[in-house]
Amino acid sequence: MPIDIEKDDVETALQKLKAREDSFRLLEKINKLGSWEVDLRTHQAIWSENSYNIYEIKPFSIKPTLELFFSFLSPEDLVRVKAIMKELLTTHQANSFEGTVILKSGKKKNILINAQVLLDDNGIPVKLIGTTKDITEQVKLEQKSQELSSIIENSASEIYVVEYDTSKYLYVNKAACEALGYTKEEMLAGMTIFDINKDLTPKMIDELKKNYQKTKQPYLTNQSIHTRKDGTSYHVQSYIQRIEYDSKEAYVIFDSDVTQNLLVSDLVKKQSELLLHQANHDTLTNLPNRTLFQKQLSEAITAAKKTNTNFALLFIDLDHFKDINDTLGHHIGDIVLQKISSRLQNCIREDDSIARLGGDEFTIIMHDIKKLTDIATVANKIIETMKAPIKISSNMLHITTSIGISIYPEHAHDKSNLLKYADTAMYKAKEKGRNNYQLYSAGMSAHAYKRVVMENSLRIAIKEKQFEVYYQPQINILSNQLTGMEALVRWHHPTLGMVPPVDFISLAEELGLIVEIDRIVMAQAMAQFSKWYKNGLFPGKLSLNLAMAQLQQSDFISNLFNTMDEFDFQKEWLELEVTETQVMNNPKLSIKRLRRVHDSGINISVDDFGTGYSSLSYLKKLPIHKLKIDKSFINDIPKDEDDIAITKAIIALAKSLNLGLIAEGVETEEQKEFLLQNGCDCVQGYLYSKPLPVAEMTKFLKSF
Numbered sequence: 046m047p048i049d050i051e052k053d054d055v056e057t058a059l060q061k062l063k064a065r066e067d068s069f070r071l072l073e074k075i076n077k078l079g080s081w082e083v084d085l086r087t088h089q090a091i092w093s094e095n096s097y098n099i100y101e102i103k104p105f106s107i108k109p110t111l112e113l114f115f116s117f118l119s120p121e122d123l124v125r126v127k128a129i130m131k132e133l134l135t136t137h138q139a140n141s142f143e144g145t146v147i148l149k150s151g152k153k154k155n156i157l158i159n160a161q162v163l164l165d166d167n168g169i170p171v172k173l174i175g176t177t178k179d180i181t182e183q184v185k186l187e188q189k190s191q192e193l194s195s196i197i198e199n200s201a202s203e204i205y206v207v208e209y210d211t212s213k214y215l216y217v218n219k220a221a222c223e224a225l226g227y228t229k230e231e232m233l234a235g236m237t238i239f240d241i242n243k244d245l246t247p248k249m250i251d252e253l254k255k256n257y258q259k260t261k262q263p264y265l266t267n268q269s270i271h272t273r274k275d276g277t278s279y280h281v282q283s284y285i286q287r288i289e290y291d292s293k294e295a296y297v298i299f300d301s302d303v304t305q306n307l308l309v310s311d312l313v314k315k316q317s318e319l320l321l322h323q324a325n326h327d328t329l330t331n332l333p334n335r336t337l338f339q340k341q342l343s344e345a346i347t348a349a350k351k352t353n354t355n356f357a358l359l360f361i362d363l364d365h366f367k368d369i370n371d372t373l374g375h376h377i378g379d380i381v382l383q384k385i386s387s388r389l390q391n392c393i394r395e396d397d398s399i400a401r402l403g404g405d406e407f408t409i410i411m412h413d414i415k416k417l418t419d420i421a422t423v424a425n426k427i428i429e430t431m432k433a434p435i436k437i438s439s440n441m442l443h444i445t446t447s448i449g450i451s452i453y454p455e456h457a458h459d460k461s462n463l464l465k466y467a468d469t470a471m472y473k474a475k476e477k478g479r480n481n482y483q484l485y486s487a488g489m490s491a492h493a494y495k496r497v498v499m500e501n502s503l504r505i506a507i508k509e510k511q512f513e514v515y516y517q518p519q520i521n522i523l524s525n526q527l528t529g530m531e532a533l534v535r536w537h538h539p540t541l542g543m544v545p546p547v548d549f550i551s552l553a554e555e556l557g558l559i560v561e562i563d564r565i566v567m568a569q570a571m572a573q574f575s576k577w578y579k580n581g582l583f584p585g586k587l588s589l590n591l592a593m594a595q596l597q598q599s600d601f602i603s604n605l606f607n608t609m610d611e612f613d614f615q616k617e618w619l620e621l622e623v624t625e626t627q628v629m630n631n632p633k634l635s636i637k638r639l640r641r642v643h644d645s646g647i648n649i650s651v652d653d654f655g656t657g658y659s660s661l662s663y664l665k666k667l668p669i670h671k672l673k674i675d676k677s678f679i680n681d682i683p684k685d686e687d688d689i690a691i692t693k694a695i696i697a698l699a700k701s702l703n704l705g706l707i708a709e710g711v712e713t714e715e716q717k718e719f720l721l722q723n724g725c726d727c728v729q730g731y732l733y734s735k736p737l738p739v740a741e742m743t744k745f746l747k748s749f
Contacts, residue, residue: 078095078176078177078178078179079092079093079094079095079096079097079098079099079176079177079178080092080093080095080096080174080175080176080177081093081096081109081174081175081176081177082172082173082174082175083110083111083172083173083174084171084172085134085162085170085171085172085173086171088110088111088112089108089109089110090109090110090111090113090114091109092109096109096177097109099154099156099177099179100117100146100148101148101149101150101152111173115127117146117147117148118144118145118146118147119144119145119146119147119153121145122144122145125142125144126142126144126158129142130160130173133160133161133162133173134162134170134173137162137164137170139159139160139161140159140160140161141157141158141159141160142157142158143155143156143157143158143180144156144158153181154179154181155179155180155181155183155184156177156178156179156180156181157177157178157180158175158176158177158178159175159176159178160173160174160175161173161174161175197218198218198219199218199219199220200218200220201220202220202299202300202301203217203218203220203221203224203225203281203298203299203300203301203302204216204217204218204220204221204297204298204299204300205217205218205221205238205297205298205300206288206290206295206296206297206298207237207238207295207296207297207298208293208294208295209287209293209294209295209296210294211237212237212238212239212247212250213235213236213237214232214233214236214237214238215233215290215291215293215295216233216290217229217232217233221300224271224273224279224302225241225271225273225274226273226274226275227274238250241271241272241273242269242270242271242272243270243272243278244269244270245269253265253267253285257285257287263286264284264285264286265284265285265286266282266283266284266285267282267283267285268280268281268282268283268303269281269283271300279302279304280302280303280304281300281301281302281303282300282301282303283298283299283300284298284299285297285298285299324336325337325340327400327401327403329379329382329383329401330382330383330386330401332386332390332399332400332401332407333398333399333400333401334400334401334402334403335400335402335403337400338400338402338408339460341398341400341410342358342410342460342463342464343460345410345412345453346453346458346459346460346463348412349412349453349454352413354412354413354414355413355414355452355453355454355455356410356411356412356413356414356452356453357410357411357414357419357420357450357451357452357453358408358409358410358411358450358451358452358453358463358464358467359408359409359410359411359420359423359424359427359448359449359450359467359482360406360408360448360449360450360451360464360467360468360470360471361389361406361407361408361409361427361446361447361448361471362405362406362407362446362447362448362471362475363381363385363405363444363445363446364444364445364446364447364475364479364480365479366378366381366404366405366444367557367594368593368594368627369381369442371594371597372593372597372634373437373440373634377437377438377440380437381435381437381442381444382401382405384435385405385407385431385435385444386399386401386407388427388430388431389407389409389427391430392423392426392427392430393409393411393423394411394423396412396413397409397410397411397412397423398410398412408464408467409423411423414452417484420450420452420484421482424448424450424482425482427446427448427482428445428446428448428480428481428482431444431445431446431480432445439633440633440634445479445480446479446480447471447472447474447475447479447480447481447482448470448471448474448481448482448483449466449467449468449469449470449471449472449473449474449482449483449485450467450470450482450483450484450485451463451464451466451467451470451485452484452485456485466485467485469485470483470484470485470486471483472496475551475555476551496552499548499549499552500552500556502538502541503549503552503553503556503558504558506536506538507558507561507562507565510565511536511537511538511539512534512535512536512537512562512565512566512569513534513535513536513537513569513738514532514533514534514535514566514569514570514573514739515532515533515534515535515736515737515738515742516530516531516532516533516570516584516736516737516739516742517530517531517533517729517730517734517735517736517737518530518729518733518734518737518742518745518749519531519585519586519588519707519727519728519729520727520728520729520733521726521727522717522720522721522726522727522728523721523726527583527584527585527746527749528585528586528727529584529585529586529587529588529620530584530585530586530587530588530729530742531588531590531622531729531736532566532569532570532587532588532589532590533546533590533736534546534550534562534565534566535736535738536549554592554594557594559592559594559595560592560594560595560598563589563590563591563592563595564595564604564608566589566590567589567605567608568608568611568612570587570589571587571608571609571611571612571614572612572614573739574587574612574614574618575612575613575614577743577746578618582743582746582747583746584742584746585618586618586619586620586648587618587619587620588620588621588622588650589619589620589621589622590622590652591621591622591623592627593623593627593628593635596623596635596638596639596642597638602641602642602645605647606645616645616646616647617646619647619648620647620648620649620650620670620671621642621647621648621649621650622649622650622651622652622673623635623639623649623650623651623652624651624652624653625651625652625653625654626653628651628667632666632667635667636666636667636668639667639668639669640668642668643668643669644668648670648671649667649668649669649670649671650669650670650671650672650673650705650707651667651669651671651672651673652673652675653673653675654672654673654674654675654695665702669704670704670705671699671704671705671706671707672695672698672699672704672705672706672707673706673707673708673709674692674695674696674706674707674708674709674725675709675710676708676709676710676730677710678691678692678695679692679708679709679710679711679716679720679730680710682715682716682719683715683716683719689719692708692719692720692723692725693723696723696724696725700724705727706724706725706726706727707725707727707728707729708720708725708727708728708729708730709728709729709730710729710730711728711729711730711731711732711733712730712731712732713732714732716730716732717732
């Protein structure tokens with residue numbers, strides 16, 4: 046009831062005011078609305094009870110201020126909201142805006158602010174008033190609605206919403222437009238179902254409506270023929286359901302193209318053929334799978350026996366394919382496999398057969414081999430074909446293959462051994478540096494057995510931590526001072542003795558065990574460095590080799606800092622080394638991952654620089670501090686003019702990019718003098734020291 050100024054006494058007026066305020070507060074609570082005002086001179090505020098409730102603060106337990114409100118805003122909204130407030134004070138116009146607040150409990154809420162500036166008689170802003178509404182549930186519903194809309198819009202089925210009375214299209218999804226060749230705008234500009242269903246009549250529609258009402262089923266099925274914009278047609282199976290859409294009576298139609306099914310006057314036969322195909326073919330590449338390959342190999346043996354001919358079995362494995370799955374995801378890996386399978390099919394002869402055994406393993410059966418050069422021609426063609434980079438989205442991928450070859454009947458008469466020997470030869474190709482092919486020889490079987498034993502031993506070594514860290518000093522040749530040392534892993538095998546890294550690192554990488562080995566080395570080296578520093582020795586920086594597989598681990602950063610904390614290891618003591626080849630396998634992703642390390646305050650150097658294929662455009666984007674000149678360029682200095690030119694170029698490049706430099710493999714005074722004269726002040730190599738175990742390295746530190 047409104048206040049009557051002439052008739053109401055003060056008490057009555059106050060009662061009416063209180064009643065109105067109570068009603069207003071009730072409306073606030075119902076609408077999740079809180080009112081507030083801020084004195085712009087004192088910044089003190091007044092909040093309604095529901096304003097406190099929105100922020101889950103006990104009503105009137107603390108004195109509200111504008112700063113208190115700002116403290117709840119999410120970091121991404123704080124600057125924007127302050128700018129809006131500033132604009133309010135300038136324009137004096139009412140404004141509404143949304144934001145996200147983070148409560149003390151960690152819960153997030155979406156709020157809607159309505160604000161208005163009040164001016165005094167001189168036009169100066171004195172007060173800011175407004176309301177806050179909790180719109181969290183509304184935002185969730187909108188997000189859910191958007192998700193459902195996206196699912197419908199991107200569905201593989203054609204989806205149409207048709208007005209019940211006029212048969213005009215009210216909505217069509219992307220699949221419908223793509224199937225028919227019309228744009229969404231064309232279809233919604235007045236087209237009806239009769240425009241794409243040429244055989245459909247209004248009478249038929251009426252019959253369908255009657256059947257729908259009579260059966261009282263949740264949906265109705267129907268078959269019809271769609272006519273595309275270009276005049277061609279296709280058969281569809283329809284599922285029709287009555288709905289309300291945009292306040293109009295309508296029905297939704299889900300259509301699937303069933304043309305292929307109808308082309309077969311026997312559906313059971315078609316399904317049987319499809320099931321048989323699926324059972325014998327790889328779903329990703331549509332190549333024969335392992336099951337069909339085994340059958341093809343048996344048939345090849347039978348045919349070769351009858352005709353007294355030879356055939357070859359090629360076992361093909363993609364090099365470092367695991368890195369693609371780990372870094373870019375299996376969806377990119379699947380695309381790579383599809384492209385690779387297409388390339389392989391273009392490499393074989395007409396009568397040869399190809400299969401995918403699984404993962405990144407493929408086989409080729411080359412029938413009726415006349416001479417070994419026939420095999421070499423196909424194998425070389427495969428290797429050459431793979432050199433072309435594969436572009437997927439913004440990624441340029443370089444894939445190589447290792448190929449092992451066995452021959453019937455020279456190497457074996459049964460399919461089991463033929464496959465085993467080809468597999469053995471493939472691993473030999475990997476050991477030879479990958480990107481090559483190897484023909485099976487009898488000695489390889491013993492080698493394959495040794496590899497299996499080594500793999501088992503390596504897994505035990507990781508479990509029992511049979512690894513020891515050696516250290517090779519890094520020296521500033523200008524000042525003759527120790528600047529740091531590189532940590533190098535050694536394996537103490539219980540029966541074989543000391544196993545050098547060259548015999549197990551590549552195997553560990555291939556098996557995905559390098560991450561665990563890296564972490565063992567990291568912990569040992571950090572513990573030892575901290576001990577040296579505590580004992581008054583100064584080992585400089587610790588250079589740790591970082592495999593890209595390690596960098597790709599989601600917990601790499603947290604594990605790194607946890608290890609540093611555990612051993613009281615300072616981050617300024619650390620430098621991580623990544624090889625140029627691994628970085629350039631996927632430069633964009635490498636930049637992103639290395640940036641996280643760089644931003645955490647840790648130095649990064651590029652190891653084996655000059656052996657890969659990095660481009661200047663990527664190199665300048667890498668968050669690195671140092672280049673390490675590979676020892677292959679140092680070995681023949683000062684005799685080899687090419688090595689001299691390359692080394693000078695690397696030094697000049699590093700200086701132009703303001704990067705530090707270190708050369709590895711320095712063994713002679715001549716090499717040292719060359720590097721000194723050309724501006725590379727830091728080296729490591731046998732000239733100063735070989736890699737040393739802890740005890741010998743401690744003596745070195747005390748004497749240096």
